[in-house]
Structures are given as structure tokens and as C-alpha cells.
Amino acid sequence: MDEKKNYPFHELYLKREWSYTTGAVLLTLLAIALVIVTGKAWGVTGSFGMWGGWFLNLFGANVDAWDGFKGTPVSTYNFWMDNTAITDLGIVIGAFLAVLLAAQFKIKKIKNGRQVVAAVIGGLLMGIGARLSLGCNIGALFSGLPAFSLHGWVFFVCIFIGAAVGSQFLKKYFI
Amino acid sequence: MAEKSLDCLGEACPIPLVKAQKEMERMAVNDVLIVNVDHSCAMKNLPDWARSAGHAVEIEEVGEGEWDIIIQKLK
Secondary structure (H helix, E strand, O other), X not given: OHHHHHOHHHHHHHHOOOXXXXXXXXXXXXXXXXXXXXXXXXXXXXXXXHHHHHHHHHOOOOHHHOHXXXXXXXXXXXXXXXXXXXXXXXXXXXXXXXXXXXXXXXXXXXXXXXXXHHHHHHHHHHHHHHHHOOOOXXXXXXXXXXXOOHHHHHHHHHHHHHHHHHHHHHHHHHO | OOEEEEEEOOOOOOHHHHHHHHHHHXXXXXXXXXXXXXXXXXXXXXXXXXXXXXXXXXXXXXXXXXXXXXXXXXX
């Protein structure tokens, strides 16, 4: 296409996907910067639990009394003071910016009902799993391994088992 | 030489790849398969697989966030 010749910088840096090595180096540097600036390791799903608790509190659930919220009461939670919430927001804004810069933004259609069922069940399982293991693949794995934490390695083995089981369901219902 | 198209719009990885692999098995040498995708990582793993399997691959951007992956079966 002509656009490739006219805008070589755009084509190379904003449109074409970066290599795994580029991604890994950038992720590492940004994660180190986050620890230096905030004093805490990168996480994603910790805040989801707080938002869920906040939502349940709207209906009078008083989740502060639950064991899972000991030490992190929902009643004093402030979104803008929560490092993880801010980086979560950054992920969404960053991804949106990246797709716009690449001129690849598209609202995708839902192809069939099975996609909806799988998304809902999958989302619930991932959410429950992330809370039970005290982190997702970022908080428990990505931030756990460099901290020499054993739970990161346990998580590492378990996601492969989960992916193997999940692939069988995928082949059965989606192919 | 037959030409076949495969609509994978709205489908996420690795479904377009597995569907294309299945379709390629049923095709004869020199046949062309056009896979229509709107999932950017299918644009990487599908051509990677097809090239490593020894087929000819071309990618055409048909719209914003939408691609045709054209694979010619060579063996």
C-alpha cells in the first residue's frame, strides 16, 4: 500500500506490532519505575475486589466485616488514591490510544450466544481464581517472580494446567 | 485452482488459526484460502503458522482493524 511508503515512521512504530523482546524490555523498565515511584509492585485485579465490595455495599452488604476485606476496608476506599486502580485506568487509556494511533479501532460484533456464555463464565472463573490466589498473572506471576516468591512459581505451573483444560473446552465448543 | 473464504470476524485467538488449519487440510495443492479476521493477533499467528508450514501468505488491510489473510496451499 502507498501509505506504507508515505509514513514509514508510523508504519514501523505505531502500526506494526513490536517484537516480544521490545515488549519484555519495556514492561520490565516500566514495572521497575512503578516500584521506585509508588513503592509497590504492579497488580491489576486487587482493585476489582474493592470495586466489587463497593458495589455490594450499595445494597447494604457491609463487606468490611468479611475476612477477605480485613486490612483493606471498602468504607475508606478511594479510587484516586489506589495505585492499582490508576494503573488499571492507564491500561485502558493506553490500549485505546495505541489502537487509535494504529488506525485499527473497530467495534467487533458478537458472533453467537456461545461467545457471551463463555465470556461470562470465563470472567467469573478468572475473577474468583485471581482473588483466591491473591493476584492475577500480573500481581501473582509477573510481580511475584522477581520478588523470589514461591507463589509465583506455583501460579506459573497452574496457569498451564488451566490453559490445557480451557483449550479442550475451546476445541469442543468453538471449532 | 479453487478459492475459498473463511469468515472469522468477531472471533478471537486461537479460533481463526485452528479453523484455517482445518480448512487447509481439506484443500488441494494450489488452492487459495482467504481468512477474514478482525483480531490483530490472528494477523501474526496465522501467517507465522502458514509460512512455517510452507505455504505462500499475503496480508491485506481491508479496513480499520480488519484484514484478509490470503494463503495459497503449496504442498
